[in-house]
Amino acid sequence: MPMNYHDSRSRSAQRAKRRRTNIILNTLIAIVIALILIVGSSIFLGETKTEKEQANAEQSNQDRLNDDKQNNEPVSGNKDDSDKADESDQQDDSDQSDELDENNDDDNVDENSDSGTSEIIEKETTEKNVEKIIINPAWEPVGTEQVNGHQPSSEMGSIDWNEKLKAGAYAIGTTVDNMTAWWVGRGENPETQSVLTVQAKDSDDIYRVYIEWVDGKGWKPTKMKKLYENDIEY
Template sequence: MPIDFNNTGSRSEKRAKRRKTNIILNTLIAIVIILILIVGKSIFFSNPKSDPQQTSGQEISKNEEKSSDKEEQSTNENTNNQSDDETQSNSDEEDISSGTIEQEGNEPNVEKVITNPDWKPVGTEQTNGHQSSYDMGSVDWKEKEKAAAYAINISADNMTTWWLRRGDDAENQSILTVSEKGSPDTYEVYVEWVDGQGWKPSVVKKLIENDRR
């Protein structure tokens, strides 16, 4: 029986082609597996844990921010308290002067006449009846000075009394010529007695010059 060399060559070529195809397929499969591993590794390591130093820095920043907020709040509270104190002080001063009425003087040596319906009695220590006194240093004398100082809005300790005389009602009215220590301004202050409450200023006359010096 004769040998068919053509058929034998055809089978060899088919085996060679099949071998090449298998090699190519295996190579492609290996490449795909490698790509899968690379992508998986990239995804797995894409979210590293937070840096401890960075976390610590964030905590310090938050603490500093809280501390700053507390200091600012404390400063605001102190400022508000100080503002309230100043407002109260100004209010106390305005209580005395807010109702002040000034008129031009029409008497010799009188620059202007000052009245204030809000003036109140200054209180008294005289509990056993009142008797007007013109003795320097007596309780009644000092209470008259207190009323005069109150009328011109100064302290009695910082006031000089140049003259003290009786008013139209000698028992219940007196007139003081006074000025603040170190000041050239001189005032004539009229005070009247209120039973149980003490002396109360009624009229203040600012003098052009001190005629009692």
């Protein structure tokens, strides 16, 4: 049976309509997918950027805190070490103050000793374990048996040693036999100066006696310090 022209045209129109519908649907689907991708990318990129900015801000805050902590901490970085250093500095200052006081006291006494007076000079002092400093302008060298000049010796029983003891006993007003020599050492100038810590056996007084060598005349006391207690370990 021959095809009706009207029916053929109708089917062609339907197919064309379906194609247009499919094209529209596919286009809409593509637009929706594109919108989803765009929105999703924006959200993802925005979250990533926010997280990165937050991380950078936190790191910046931490760096500032670390810098402030380093600036406020002692150089050593340890509080105990800083306290020990402070205590050490205070002790050094105290020791230096004591040394200055001792030197000042000695200088004042030495000036008085050159004033020509024959009276015994007693000077109060702030030096540790020292009650007072004593100088007797009448002190004289004790004499010597050494020939051919001074022969320094730190050997117990030597002539120089025995003459040092004699000068120490003379300074505190006793004899060598009645004196205990707790210590005999060198002075600031070992060749011509010596220091003794001595005590008369019939007395509780302890003295540190400073003596100086006079050529041809022997050892001469120059000053002595009366101590509060014996500071020589034995």
